[in-house]
Amino acid sequence: xxVVSQHPSWVICKSGTSVKIECRSLDFQATTMFWYRQFxxxxxxxMATSNEGSKATYEQGVEKDKFLINHASLTxxxxxxxxxxxxxxxxxxxxxxxxPGQGNTDTQYFGPGTRLTVL
Amino acid sequence: QKEVEQDPGPLSVPEGxxxxxxxxxxxxxxxxxxxxxxxxxxxxxLLMYTYSSGNKEDGRFTAQVDKSSKYISLFIRDSQPSDSxxxxxxxxxxxxxxxxxxxxxVIP
Numbered sequence: 001x002x003v004v005s006q007h008p009s010w011v012i013c014k015s016g017t018s019v020k021i022e023c024r025s026l027d028f029q030a031t032t033m034f035w036y037r038q039f040x041x042x043x044x045x046x047m048a049t050s051n052e053g054s055k056a057t058y059e060q061g062v063e064k065d066k067f068l069i070n071h072a073s074l075t076x077x078x079x080x081x082x083x084x085x086x087x088x089x090x091x092x093x094x095x096x097x098x099x100p101g102q103g104n105t106d107t108q109y110f111g112p113g114t115r116l117t118v119l
Numbered sequence: 120q121k122e123v124e125q126d127p128g129p130l131s132v133p134e135g136x137x138x139x140x141x142x143x144x145x146x147x148x149x150x151x152x153x154x155x156x157x158x159x160x161x162x163x164x165l166l167m168y169t170y171s172s173g174n175k176e177d178g179r180f181t182a183q184v185d186k187s188s189k190y191i192s193l194f195i196r197d198s199q200p201s202d203s204x205x206x207x208x209x210x211x212x213x214x215x216x217x218x219x220x221x222x223x224x225v226i227p
Binding site for chain 1: 127155161163165168205213214217219222
């Protein structure tokens with residue numbers, strides 16, 4: 001089955017630094033990946049839709065300049081949290097769907113999440 | 120073996136039916152169990168959250184966890200067309216582990 005990985009699984013950083021989180025589809029090519037934020041006991045909040053080879057589409061209220069998304073290849077999307085602050089501490093989760101012909105396009109495969117702690 | 124197994128469906132039921140959605144898991148270290156509902160390409164909405172074996176009820180939804188069998192279920196009573204969505208189970212150990220989702224259609 002389709003597998004999506006994230007790296008790192010947990011990162012602790014100082015306030016003001018930038019953190020890059022990787023999301024990889026391991027056995028299928030993903031033209032579209034999604035980035036979510038998970039607060040404890042809350043729904044996953046869709047932050048942005050990452051499109052390979054083009055700019056990401058951000059949800060309302062999500063700062064584009066703070067959460068930089070790059071989808072440079074069909075298997076890799078990165079989320080960079082710039083100038084991180086303690087309120088950015090959260091789980092960040094990505095998902096990906098296979099394109100037509102490589103699987104069920106309606107199924108989203110979720111990564112295991114990256115826990116960000118900003119001191 | 121995947122950490123979490125979920126039947127992808129699709130599942131179609133008539134309005135008013137009781138729906139049973141299930142996931143099995145392999146890691147006995149999982150502590151927290153969640154069910155999400157996802158419409159189209161929106162973010163998954165948290166429906167139920169539990170950390171112990173037994174049943175937890177919220178309106179028409181009942182979450183059941185059987186840690187001895189490594190099996191969790193979500194029951195939807197008096198299903199409505201608005202319940203048509205993809206339902207994801209998820210568990211937390213040291214990371215999140217999501218099922219692949221079950222697509223549910225409730226037919227009026």
